[in-house]
Amino acid sequence: MMAAPTPKTRRANAPGPGHAPVEDAGRERLVLTFDAFHDYHRELWMRYAHTQVGGRPAAETVVDTACARLKRDWKHALAQESVPRYAWSLLKEEIHRWLAERGLQPLLAGTAAFHAAITKLLRHGTRDEFTVLEGELGLYGAIADLPERQYDVIVLRFVLGEDEENVAEYLGIELATVRSQVRHARRRLARGLDMAIEPTETEG
Structure with a gap:
């Protein structure tokens, strides 16, 4: 027959003072x-x-x-x-x-935000390529082919209009990385579309 637990044993097995409130506070903070x-x-x-x-x-x-x-x-x-x-x-x-x-691909080209941003991306609003649908789709295809990090930065920065600081914060990367990714992406897009690009303030 098992002996009844002594007061000392009961104290050892019981939660310490404030144990539950500490756990509750931790969960609440999370x-x-x-x-x-x-x-x-x-x-x-x-x-x-x-x-x-x-x-x-x-x-x-x-x-x-x-x-x-x-x-x-x-x-x-x-x-x-x-x-x-x-x-x-x-x-x-x-x-x-x-x-x-x-069985879908990202639908960026069909959004109003994309159409509003295309001229801003390479800063050539007067170029014929940006006044017809073929030019828009060509730019979309070039954006879609960017490496993933560059794609995200370009969409956030130019399509959604976030400033560089916000892009860095949302993606959890350095501001210098955002600027570098934009620089590389713009050059890659220009090569892919056989266009010259105008330097931005951060590139100038």
């Missing part, structure tokens, strides 16, 4: 930090997803799924070198999954 991150990033994520999947309902589905994954992994995310970069990778994975399930 929730608060996630909510703040989510509120700050969601609008931009929605705008970016919209350029890729072509409609707000689809964008909401993709972003909601990415946010749910991020919330489940939030503690792990906080341990990463860059939380925004880790979160962005989850968003991109969900976008790629959504498109792949439907």
Whole structure:
């Protein structure tokens, strides 16, 4: 027959004073930090997803799924070198999954934001290539062929109109990296379209 636990044993097995409140406070902090991150990033994520999947309902589905994954992994995310970069990778994975399930490619060329941005990207609004649909689609194809980091920077910077500081913050990269990616992307696009480009202020 087992002996009844002594008061000393009971004290050893019981949670220490304040144990549950400490755990509750830790969980609450995680929730608060996630909510703040989510509120700050969601609008931009929605705008970016919209350029890729072509409609707000689809964008909401993709972003909601990415946010749910991020919330489940939030503690792990906080341990990463860059939380925004880790979160962005989850968003991109969900976008790629959504498109792949439907056999689609990113729908950037069909969005109003793309058509509003094409002349600004290479700063040649008077060139014939930018006044006809063929020119727009040619630029879209060239953008689509950019390396992934350059593609994201170009879409955020020129199509969605974010400034360089915001692009750096949303992607979790250095401001100098954003400027470098824009520089390389513009030169690559110009080569692909056989065009000269005008230098930007940061390149001049």
